Amino acid sequence: MTALTRILSTTAFKLAAIYLTSFTALSVFLFIFISNNTDDLMNKQVVQTVDAEIQGLAEQYAQNGINGLVVGVERRVRSPNSNLYLILDYAGNFITGNIAYLPEKVLSESDGRIQVVTYTPLGLPETDENKARAIVRIFELPGNFKLLVGRDLEDQVHLKSLLGDALTLWLVGMIVLAGITWFFLNRRILKRIDNLSMSSRQIMEGDLAGRLDVTGNGDEFDRLASNLNVMLDRIEELMQGLKEVSDxxxxxxxxxxxxxxxxxxxxxRQDMSADDGRKCLEDTLVETDELINTFNALLRIARVEAGSTGAQLKPLKLSDIVRDVCELYEPVAEDDGVEFSVQIEDEPVIDGDRELLAQALANLIENALKYGRPPQDTAKPLIKVVLSATKEQAILRVEDNGAGIAEADRERVCNRFVRLDGSRHAPGSGLGLSLIKAVVTLHQGELQLISAGSENDSGSKGQSGLCARVVLPRNKGQRGEGEGNEAWDKAQKKNATS
Known part of the structure; x- marks a missing residue:
């Protein structure tokens, strides 16, 4: 009983019942429509045939009188067709025709109108099995003679019977086919849903590595499972990140x-002087500010990764951001003895948030200022900011000539709180590259850490140092510099108007 209730409550059963009911109702409607219209059409044809026979017999009666009419009817009766004829005298006696019996009530109504009657053919006993239906016209002739002309409806009855049998066969076949289809469809759907439920229970029990089955046939269950698997990958990644952050x-x-x-x-414990106490408080305040900055950076990264910063990606020129940020850091680099250069080769338009992109570029430049110095001061520190573009992408590079980062550490260094041994002497929390990566990911871009000499157009081959390469997609409406500027101008006008 429980299994039956479970089956009857499934969506597959309900859909099958709805479709079966709909198709049954439609089939019955079509049968009634076709049957009625066929009857009307055949009745019109029968009436036309009867009227044509009446016209021919009327001409014979006009030319030869009652005797000629009788001869004409006898000749027609002997021909094989479905027409009916009957001539009676003034006393109702049979003269000629092919009808053995007709109700008296029908014979009394001889006004020539169309009538649907039940009759017994000539030569057959008067029983219910031998009765047939026909359409007739009855006329009263001079001398109280009566003439009946009609046509048998056996063909129509047979056709309607065939239609009824066809409808019955169609409904039975449709029900059987619907039952078979429902059985296999229900089994398949229930099996897939049971698999999804089982996998979901395993995941809810704590197995975050579990994934929903994907059969590979591309149906709606596969699409649902694929999307859920992507969501589970993201959840597992966030949970792993949360664990790493906590650790x-x-x-x-x-x-x-x-x-x-x-x-x-x-x-x-100590009896400190006022100056020593003030110094202790100042050091403690510095430590407190560093902790607050660390927590603020963590909160900022979390908001960026969750997309809850309120950032609105609008068309903007990346070159304007590069100019503004580099203009702020040029005096800082000069005071620090760093050779700072900016090279803007193109002015791509991207969809982005100005504040977040400016902060990401500022973090890249600050990292280069802090960690991008040549070892043992063997050469003058150098920082180079390059903006270029391809047809589909905007490319921003920040290069230095420092010690660089080993290839094995380049992916790990973008995680939270990761600080390499060579950088532990400098102040910082190890969150700068994590924030940059989060901002770039929010803009559907990619952060690449490569050797400074890997770019074909940057520096001499084999140059030491690190190149932080940010690749961002260009604005969709931009196809070349001219169209990009046009998109930018439209966005600026829109912002100015609003």
Whole structure:
């Protein structure tokens, strides 16, 4: 009983019942429509045939009288057709024809109108099995003679019977076919849904590595499973990131917190002067600011990755952002003894958030200023910002001539709180590249860390240092520089109007 209830409550059964009911109703409607119209059409043809026979017999009666009419009817009766004829005298006695019996009520109505009657053919006993239907006209002739002309409806009855049998066979076949289709469809759908439910339960129990089955036939279940698998991949990635963040926070923030606690405890144990106490508080305040900045950076990364920063991607010129940010850092680089250069080869239009992109570029330049110095001051520090473009992409590069990053560490260094051994002497929390990567991903771009000499148009081959390469898709309406500027101008006009 439970299994039956489960089957009857499935969507497949309900859909099969709806389709079966709809097709049955449509089939019955078509049968009634075709049957009625066929009857009307055949009745009109029968009436036309009867009227044509009446016209011929009327001409014979006009020429030869009752005797000629009788001769004409006898000749027609002997020919093989479905026409009916009957001539009676003034007393109702049979003179000639092919009808053995006709109700008296029908014979009394001899006004020439069309009548549908039941009769017994000549030569057959008067029983219910031998009765047939016909369309007739009855006329009263001079001398109280009566003439009946009609046509048998056996062909119509046979055709309607064939239509009824065809409808019955169609309905039975449709029900059987619907049942077979429902059986296999229901089994297949229930099996797929059961597999999805089982996989979902495993995932809910904590197996985040579990995935929904994809058969590969491309149906709606495969599309649903594929989308859910992508969502599960993202959830697993976020959960793994959360775990790593928790571990990193516990590890990397433990040291400054412990240092702050030790400094406070030492201050409480010692009889410190006012200047020493102020110095202790200032150091503690610096440590506190670093912790706050770290948490703010983590919050910023989380918001960017979740897409909840309120960022609105609008058409903008990437070259304007590069100019503005580089203009701010040129004096800083000059004071720090760094040779800073900017090279803008193209002015691509992209869909982006100005504030986030500016912060990402600023982080790249700050990383180059802090970590991109040649070892042992063997050469003058160099930072080069290059903006170029292809037909589909905008490419922003920030290069330095420092020690660079080993190829094995380039992917790992973009994770949160990752700091290489060579950079631990400099202040920082290891969150800069994580934020940059989050911003680039939000803009459907890619962050690549490569050797500074890998680009064909940057520096000499084999040059040391790191090249941070940001690849962003160009605005969809931009196809070449002219159209890009046109898209930019339209966006600017729209913003100015609003």
């Amino acid at each position: 990193n926070i516990a590890h990397d923030l433990k040291t400054p917190l412990t240092r702050m606690r030790g400094r406070v405890e030492a201050a409480l």
